[in-house]
Amino acid sequence: MTFENSKYFNLLKHSKVEFSFGNFYLFDKFIISEINEGIHFDWDKIQQVIAALIDYYGSNLKIGYISNRVNPYSIEPQLWIRFQRDYGFIVASAMISYTELNYINASIEKRFSEMSIKRCGSLDEAINWIKNLKEFK
Template identity: 30%
Template sequence: MSPKINKQLIQKHELDIGDVYFYENYIITEIKEGVVVNFEKAAELLRLGKEYYGNKIPFVYISNRVHSYSFEPTTHFKSTELFPNLKGYAVVTYNAINNKIAELEQAFLNKPANIFHSLDEAIAWAEKLIIRD
């Protein structure tokens, strides 16, 4: 019998940079249009991540890119150091330009990463990463 993932929303937070949805083993972010995300701007998101997952609870970060925004990919280096329990990084894109940007960002990741065209696909992938761990 394989373990089950709890798909029930734990908490939604509306931050300056966008909306963040916390689940038992994954986080979904929807960053606001036009925001420039860097390590400093992501500080509240990172603080909340520590609050929910600490250093022990395995989780996957899912970026649901429903809006256009900028991201400094070197932020990945600092943020992944904070979360040894981060198991993977998924990006959901809805157009070819965002897909290309996500492909470039993957060069900055040292965790499993994948690009999807639907949120359901990203969640299914996240669940597989958590269950196999």
């Protein structure tokens, strides 16, 4: 389910940032990404998102990241290592998998990340988990 079609769209205060490759929803303590179908989410695209996040939150941001995988797309799992080394402002991540392939991909990405990554089956599960992180208490 997309964020805009969920109950949270009207319940949670957020801002939307649209890119040619997907939409990002920005909240106080976390973001939700929905990458478009068929996109290869590479380092150049990640840097575009990072620039928008720094503009919105400032340079000392610490946020949670929810990847709402409503569309099939690709990403190189080792980019998590590069991101953590160069930026490191994501404290934890939830990956919502709607298919078995998405779950397998999330499992592979989890192996490349030093931060906590939770594989979730729904937007409800991901939002509840990310909002209850000890880093945000």
